[in-house]
Amino acid sequence: MPTPGQHCIRLSRIAVRGRNAVLTLIFAVTLAVATTTSAQAQTFTKLHDFTGGRDGRGPYAPLFRDSAGNLYGSTTAGGTNGCGVGCGTVFKVNASGHESILHRFTDETNDGGLPYTSLIRDNAGNLYGTTETGGTFETGTVFKLSPTGKITLLYSFTGGNDGGGPAGGLIRDAAGNLYGTTELGGTSGLGTVFKVSPTGKETVLHSFAGADGALPYLTSLVMDAKGNLYGVTQQGGASNFGVVYKLSKSGKFTVLHSFAGGTSDGCEIFGTPAMDKSGNLYGAAEACGAFSEGVVWKVSSKGIETVLHNFHDSDLNDGAFPYAGVILGAGNLYGVTIVGGNPGYGTVYELSTGGGITILHNFAGTDGVNPYGGVIRDANGNLYGTTFNGGSDNVGTVWKLAP
Numbered sequence: 001m002p003t004p005g006q007h008c009i010r011l012s013r014i015a016v017r018g019r020n021a022v023l024t025l026i027f028a029v030t031l032a033v034a035t036t037t038s039a040q041a042q043t044f045t046k047l048h049d050f051t052g053g054r055d056g057r058g059p060y061a062p063l064f065r066d067s068a069g070n071l072y073g074s075t076t077a078g079g080t081n082g083c084g085v086g087c088g089t090v091f092k093v094n095a096s097g098h099e100s101i102l103h104r105f106t107d108e109t110n111d112g113g114l115p116y117t118s119l120i121r122d123n124a125g126n127l128y129g130t131t132e133t134g135g136t137f138e139t140g141t142v143f144k145l146s147p148t149g150k151i152t153l154l155y156s157f158t159g160g161n162d163g164g165g166p167a168g169g170l171i172r173d174a175a176g177n178l179y180g181t182t183e184l185g186g187t188s189g190l191g192t193v194f195k196v197s198p199t200g201k202e203t204v205l206h207s208f209a210g211a212d213g214a215l216p217y218l219t220s221l222v223m224d225a226k227g228n229l230y231g232v233t234q235q236g237g238a239s240n241f242g243v244v245y246k247l248s249k250s251g252k253f254t255v256l257h258s259f260a261g262g263t264s265d266g267c268e269i270f271g272t273p274a275m276d277k278s279g280n281l282y283g284a285a286e287a288c289g290a291f292s293e294g295v296v297w298k299v300s301s302k303g304i305e306t307v308l309h310n311f312h313d314s315d316l317n318d319g320a321f322p323y324a325g326v327i328l329g330a331g332n333l334y335g336v337t338i339v340g341g342n343p344g345y346g347t348v349y350e351l352s353t354g355g356g357i358t359i360l361h362n363f364a365g366t367d368g369v370n371p372y373g374g375v376i377r378d379a380n381g382n383l384y385g386t387t388f389n390g391g392s393d394n395v396g397t398v399w400k401l402a403p
Contacts, residue, residue: 042360042361042401042402042403043401043402044361044367044399044400044401044402045399045400045401045402046097046366046367046368046391046397046398046399047071047093047097047397047398047399047400048093048097048099048397048398049391049392049393049396049397050075050078050391050393050395050396050397050398051392051393051395052077052078052085052393052395053078054078054079054080054101054104055078055089055091055099055101056075056077056078056079056086056088056089056091056101056396057075057076057077057078057085057086057393057395057396058075058076058077058078058388058389058395058396059073059074059075059076059091059373059386059387059388059396059398060074060075060076060116060218060372060373060386060388061073061074061115061116061117061118061119061169061218061373061386062118062169062272062324062373062374062375062376062385062386063118063373063376063384063385063386063398064118064119064120064121064127064376065376065378065384066121068095069094069095070092070093070094070095071092071093071094071384071398072090072091072092072102072119072121072127073090073091073093073118073119073373073386073398074088074089074090074091074115074116074117074118074119074129075088075089075091075115075396076088076114076115076116077114078395079101079104079105080104080105080106083106083107083113086104087104087105087106087107087112087113087114087134088104088105088113088114088115088131089101089102089103089104089105089115090102090103090105090115090119090127090129090145093398097398099398102127102145102149103145103149103151105131105134106134107133107134107138108134109134109135109136109138109156110153111134111135111141111151111153112130112131112133112134112135112140112141112143112153113131113132113133113134114131114132114133114134114167115129115130115131115132116130116132116167116168116218117129117130117131117166117167117168117169117170118168118169118220118272118373119169120169120170120171120172122172122176124147125146125147126144126145126146126147127144127145128142128143128144128145128154128170128172128178129142129143129145129169129170130142130143130166130167130168130169130170130180131143131166132165132166132167132183133165135153135156135157136153136156136158137156137157137158137159137164139156139157139158139159139164139165139184139185140156140157140163140164140165140166140182141153141154141155141156141157141166142154142155142166142170142178142180142196142202154178154196154198154200155196155200155202157182157185157202158185159184159185160185161185161186161187161204161207162185162192162194162202162204163181163182163184163185163186163191163192163194163204164182164183164184164185165182165183165184165185166180166181166182166183166194167183167217167218168180168181168183168216168217168218168219168220168272169220169272170220171220171221171222171223173223173227175198176197176198177195177196177197177198178195178196178197179193179194179195179196179205179221179223179229180193180194180196180220180221181193181194181216181219181220181221181231182194182216183215183216183217183234184215186204186207186208187207187209188207188208188209188210190207190208190209190210190213190214190215190236191207191208191213191214191215191216191233192204192205192206192207192208193205193206193216193221193229193231193247205229205247205251206247206251206253208233208236210236210240211236211237211238212236212237212243212245212253212255213232213233213235213236213237213242213243213245213255214233214234214235214236214237214240215233215234215235215236216231216232216233216234217234217270218270218271218323218372219231219232219233219234219269219270219271219272219325220272221272222272222273222274222275222281224275224279226249227249228246228247228248228249229246229247229248230244230245230246230247230256230273230275230281231244231245231247231272231273232244232245232269232270232271232272232273232283232325233245233269234268234269234270237255237258237259238258238260239258239259239260239261241258241259241260241261241265241266241267241268241269241288242258242259242266242267242268242269242285243255243256243257243258243259243269244256244257244269244273244281244283244299244303244305255303256281256299256301256303257299257303257305259285259288261288262288263288263289263290263291263292264290264307265285265288265289265295265297265305265307266284266285266286266287266288266289266294266295266297266307267285267286267287267288268285268286268287268288268294269283269285269286270284270286270323270324270325271283271284271322271323271324271325271326271374272324272325272374273325274325274326274327274328274333276328278301279300279301280298280299280300280301281298281299281300282296282297282298282299282308282325282326282328282333283296283297283299283325283326284296284297284322284323284324284325284326284335285297285322286321286322286323287321289307289310289311290310290312291310291311291312291314291315293310293311293312293313293320293321293340294310294311294320294321294322294337295307295308295309295310295311295322296308296309296322296326296333296335296351308333308351308353308355309351309355309357311337311340313337313339313340313341316357317340317341317342317359318337318340318341318347318349318357318359319336319337319339319340319341319346319347319349319359320337320338320339320340321337321338321339321340322335322336322337322338323336323337323338323372324336324371324372324373324374324375325374326351326374327374327375327376327377329377329381330381331352331353332350332351332352332353333350333351333352333353334348334349334350334351334360334375334377334383335348335349335351335374335375336348336349336371336372336373336374336375336385337349337371338370338371338372338388339370341359341362341363342362343362343364343365345362345363345364345365345368345369345370345390346362346363346368346369346370346371346387347359347360347361347362347363348360348361348371348375348383348385348401360383360401361401363387363390365390366390366391366392367387367390367391367397367399368386368387368389368390368391368396368397368399369387369388369389369390369391369394370387370388370389370390371385371386371387371388372386372387372388373385373386373387373388380402380403381402381403382400382401382402382403383400383401384398384399384400384401385398385399385401386398386399387399
């Protein structure tokens with residue numbers, strides 16, 4: 001498994017690659033394929049500035065919002081001082097921006113470390129998530145955090161056939177079973193889809209072998225009304241650029257789409273797909289596409305792909321490298337790009353199903369930089385998210401964008 005230091009290097013390379021690619025494309029031939037508009041009367045509020053100490057730093061995953069308006073999330077670093085810059089935290093930010101730390105990870109055998117996870121909550125107020133490291137075998141955990149702050153490791157991955165390195169969130173069914181993916185492990189070492197029961201029993205539902213996908217990273221699953229699971233992988237498939245897949249309740253695995261990369265399709269698939277009432281899936285590819293800056297895609301229930309938008313920041317000023325997935329709301333798609341826009345620190349965008357893009361917010365630095373985690377949306381149309389960098393101490397922010 002990569003060490004915390006190696007993960008910091010990986011994240012730095014991603015950010016540098018994104019900025020360099022944008023600068024390179026400024027001098028490229030301009031081929032406009034869409035128009036970009038700026039939204040009117042958007043109100044941006046920075047709810048919290050992380051300091052990088054015991055309150056955490058570097059939030060990387062989407063937030064969860066409860067009925068009272070409290071936001072819950074995780075930071076990849078900060079918290080305790082036992083593992084370099086820290087092992088990460090679980091935090092809560094209320095509607096007025098006050099932050100509470102619910103747990104500080106130690107990366108020890110009875111705890112986890114490096115939570116690149118979105119959180120989910122049950123009716124009793126327990127939170128569930130994953131850590132990429134820590135646990136009995138130091139290869140990641142599935143954890144439960146009670147309302148009083150007690151952490152329970154429901155499962156510790158061995159790094160073998162059961163999987164290792166779960167760098168993504170969980171979903172939960174009506175019976176309390178948890179479902180997720182691991183980036184590594186499985187019979188081919190290319191990752192798994194797993195299920196963990198309320199009592200902590202793990203079942204591998206699928207081991208990726210390459211042709212069917214590989215290395216599902218920073219992604220969560222989607223479950224339909226029949227109990228079928230859907231997801232994406234970073235690599236693998238026919239061209240090794242990632243896949244969209246379906247795993248039926250009976251265990252049948254189907255590759256719905258293999259990304260081809262190049263200029264006609266996307267590559268480097270992260271984030272969590274969104275599903276509409278007709279069973280169409282929507283998501284983003286961090287790279288490739290017509291201008292090599294990523295795309296937003298749609299895949300039908302029959303596996304037919306449509307590229308809805310090609311990012312082209314040097315011409316459209318629409319941002320570049322949409323690392324997270326997208327969400328659906330009011331007939332539109334919402335997402336973020338980690339760089340680009342004006343002055344180049346990332347954007348929040350709205351995309352119509354016809355492909356017209358509207359930039360809702362350009363990050364400027366003090367309000368955040370590099371929004372890796374994507375967005376969530378409430379019933380009033382307010383968007384919420386985090387940035388990995390930027391803010392008063394340049395270690396991330398929590399923000400709200402009102403229409």
